[in-house]
Amino acid sequence: MTTRQSQPGSRSKGRVTLSDVARMSGVSAMTVSRALNEPQRVSEQVRERVEQAIDALGYIPNRAARSLAGSRSHTIAVVIPSVSNAVFNNVIRGIYDVCAPAGYEMLMGNTYYSVQQESSLISKFLTHHPDGMIVTGLDMADSTRRQLEAAAIPLVQIMEVGTSAPLDMSVGISHSEAGGAMARYMLERGYRRIGVLGAQMDYRSQRRIQGFIDVLAEAGLADVKRVLTTAEPSTVRLGGQLLADLLLANPDLDAVFCCNDDLAYGAIYECQRRQIRVPQQLAIAGFNDLEGSACINPSLTSIQTPLYDIGKTAAQMLMRRLAGEVLQQTVVDLGFRLQARDSA
Incomplete structure (x- = not known):
């Protein structure tokens, strides 16, 4: 196995709050709450300012309204492009074999290889405040990137390495x-x-x-x-x-x-x-x-391609980060092997 070094790091940036949105939009936190929950009670101009701030900051409304800082949901969100593709069956098995014994459940989502569907799915998953997330690939919409950066949770982008730096961690092949x-x-x-x-x-x-x-x-x-x-x-x-x-x-x-x-x-x-x-x-x-x-x-x-190991390694990286460890290797290239047989 070969690994590619990157600078040690952790997602130190805090999760974006309602107060952050209020400051950027120039209104009170209560007004932001009304704009989100009772939009008919605020003017169109205020709604637009709030929406612009939410988009710029990548703010995720807290559906569960958690009151305790640092609370854990014990869920891992997994976003893949196809649940019917045999390639991802092995990846999912690798993730499950690490997460289940550690007491974590998986939120599974299918993007159907659509950038728009991926963006919508990730946005919905983040409202559940998973403890970590595994997303397929390094390419994503700018709005999705902002939301994941603002969420400040451990994130592993799987299946590929080498094309660009991950938001947090990545594991796969070139x-x-x-x-x-x-x-x-x-x-x-x-x-x-x-x-x-x-x-x-x-x-x-x-x-x-x-x-x-x-x-x-x-x-x-x-x-x-x-x-x-x-x-x-x-x-x-x-x-x-x-x-x-x-x-x-x-x-x-x-x-x-x-x-x-x-x-x-x-x-x-x-x-x-x-x-x-x-x-x-x-x-x-x-x-x-x-x-x-x-x-x-x-x-x-x-x-x-080491499909099972990609899933297993991604889940292990998440578990280590959730345990408070700062990983020295945040980009892992698992390599590939050319299997020569009769057809060529």
Whole structure:
């Protein structure tokens, strides 16, 4: 395991209060309370000033109206992009295996890969005042970033590292490096007319594909006509459809990299329907190395990502911070492994 060092730190900034909003908007705390709870009792001008202050400060109304400073809810909020994706099932299991024995419950939310849904979900979760939060990815809306900064709770951003500094802590892998590693492997195996398939196209998929293409470009073998992506949700069926479309435009392909294993399974099935031998006529590779990747015939070459360990490490980092520990390593790169099998 490799780790990336960052400066020791803790979320020392206090939680934004009603009084902070009152000071910024130039009214009393009682007026701010009325603007929030009985908006019809204050003027439109005052409401606008209060709303602007709330947005600027990232203020979170305290639904539980907690009166004791430092009280604990013993809940951890977890925000993921898909509850149906097998990738996140393993991550969630890792989180649960740490949090449950420590007496913490999980608030689970699904963003459906939407930045707007993520912002709304995080805002709602913060009103429950969780003791800590785990959020997927390093990219988020500015308004969400402000709210999380103002909440002043331990936060771990999971699944990736290396693209930007986290708000607090992060654990994952470099997707661009992983994509590049697969490209170098394919080039070393002698493949030259290499296609790329991508779906969903969240930030992590984009980075692994870009890392792959960058290595091809260095070798003078990148070709935009051999890249086919869609924002549609990733499925096995879609993998077959995308490969069919890619082969129609590029019948001379000798290899294809799929941004995840689901697409790769579909691509292999499409090859079988067309009686294209894998890998003799067309090599196929995927990403994430799901359980079925070793079982499919031919077995799938893929990038193995430490999904369970990402969840487990993120939860352990939260528990240590909640225990008052200042972490010396707040960015943890768990690395990846290229699992070579029969398909490429």
